[in-house]
Amino acid sequence: MSASRGSGSGAQAKDHFSRVQRAVVFFRGRQRAILFLLPSFAVFAAVAVYPTIRAFIMSLFKGDLTNPRDQFVGLANYLNIFRDIRFYAGLGRSLYFSLASVAISFVIGFAIALLLKNPKIRARSFFRTMFLIPMILSPLVTGMAFRFMYDFDYGVINYFLTLLGLRKIAFVGESAWALTSVILVDAWQWTPFMILVLLAGLESLPEEPYEAARIDGASRWGEFLYVTLPLMKPIILISLLMRFVDAFKEFDKVYAITGGGPGLSSETLSMYIWKTGFQWFKMGPAAAMSIVMLYFVVFVTSLYIRGVGLARDQFD
Numbered sequence: 001m002s003a004s005r006g007s008g009s010g011a012q013a014k015d016h017f018s019r020v021q022r023a024v025v026f027f028r029g030r031q032r033a034i035l036f037l038l039p040s041f042a043v044f045a046a047v048a049v050y051p052t053i054r055a056f057i058m059s060l061f062k063g064d065l066t067n068p069r070d071q072f073v074g075l076a077n078y079l080n081i082f083r084d085i086r087f088y089a090g091l092g093r094s095l096y097f098s099l100a101s102v103a104i105s106f107v108i109g110f111a112i113a114l115l116l117k118n119p120k121i122r123a124r125s126f127f128r129t130m131f132l133i134p135m136i137l138s139p140l141v142t143g144m145a146f147r148f149m150y151d152f153d154y155g156v157i158n159y160f161l162t163l164l165g166l167r168k169i170a171f172v173g174e175s176a177w178a179l180t181s182v183i184l185v186d187a188w189q190w191t192p193f194m195i196l197v198l199l200a201g202l203e204s205l206p207e208e209p210y211e212a213a214r215i216d217g218a219s220r221w222g223e224f225l226y227v228t229l230p231l232m233k234p235i236i237l238i239s240l241l242m243r244f245v246d247a248f249k250e251f252d253k254v255y256a257i258t259g260g261g262p263g264l265s266s267e268t269l270s271m272y273i274w275k276t277g278f279q280w281f282k283m284g285p286a287a288a289m290s291i292v293m294l295y296f297v298v299f300v301t302s303l304y305i306r307g308v309g310l311a312r313d314q315f316d
Helices: 002-059 075-081 086-118 124-136 139-149 157-161 176-202 208-215 218-250 252-257 269-279 284-306
Strands: none
Touching: 002 124, 002 284, 086 124, 086 176, 086 218, 086 269, 086 284, 124 176, 139 176, 139 252, 176 218, 176 252, 208 218, 218 284, 252 269, 269 284
């Protein structure tokens, strides 16, 4: 009895020691992981967390740069936002801008990605490189270049329209065309992003489902609808989300091409925030609108993720 008890207690002691040893190794591994992640956390805190906190603190003050004595106003700046019709108009234009730009870039990008996936197309590497050039350019430089191209009298676009026997269009001077002109430029610049992401997804798809579909007699259109689209769903949803968030805060091209005009026809929410802070020197209301814009994007993103069922198990 004593020998069996001794052997049992010894086995329990060894098991306990092994558990402690595994725990020590686990915590040491976590410490190393935390040490490796600290630089990334520091950069994230410097460029994202601190500016957000600073903007929120600024939004609680009047923030009038023409007055050296700042005044604490609490939530007054936020309450004024909900009574500001111009804020809602800018929000609507930003939504329209982002949805239209994302839709155009996605449709064109997906079509080009499907073409580039075809091994029968020659010089695919050359076309892939050429399609990436717009994405490399600075948004402000792109906007200035297209502003000259949109010029009513000397722009190259109107020149070609006249060669075709069509009338000139005041892309920047007409309210009906101003925001649409910026949308087309934004879609032109970021369609390569869609091409890059979607092409990578298409090339990573397994071949077995396509072979099974061909055995069942599926057509090319059937393969696309019932094989390609279901397999590409997670990649499509993520690419659309990333492009929406980026397009919603677009400022550079709006500033360079139209400046928010004519009138307020192309004034997006980012443009209105910039005018409030840097033209009218009201940094408090501008900061409050920035915080509201941030949480609006977070809210829309959360609804999108829940609505489309974008979950981790879709990637398994």
